[in-house]
Amino acid sequence: MLRENGFNYEFDPAKCDECGGRCCTGESGYIWINDDEIAVLADFLGISQNLLKERFLFKTKRGYSIKECEFQGGFACVFFDKVKKNCSVYEARPSQCKTFPFWEHFKNNLRELQAECIGVNLL
Structure with a gap:
């Protein structure tokens, strides 16, 4: 525990x-990710930070948030594995998720x- x-x-x-x-699912909301976490996640995925931002993040006045997709009448983080029902980037997830x-x-x-x-x- x-x-x-x-x-x-x-x-x-x-x-x-x-x-x-x-x-990782339910109502829509922000999944905040900072610059250091963006670097870690991009490295984990084997893509550039710019490509990560373009494909998987969106910019707000406060910073970047991970995109969501529709899932079971609500929303899910784009990194939620809908088959395994868990986080596909668990080792590189942002601190919001870790905490x-x-x-x-x-x-x-x-x-x-x-x-x-x-x-x-x-x-």
Whole structure:
């Protein structure tokens, strides 16, 4: 079980195999990725940073976000493997993905988190 200071829940990453990628699918939203993470992901995919940006990212006023595609009546990250139901770039995923479910937003939105993540247990 993983725990982070300041959070009143813990996370069991073993549950990821059972959930079908609910943290990667659902409502549309931003999947932020910074310049360093862009370099890591481009290298992982074996493509240039410019090609990564062109094919898989979009620019906002705040920075870059990973594109989404339609999936089961909602959306999924373009790197979500729809067959395996997991992240196809797991080793190179951005910090937003790495830090889930320990986001400040969920400190005051535990019901939302519990609905999204079966690996969360309240302390």
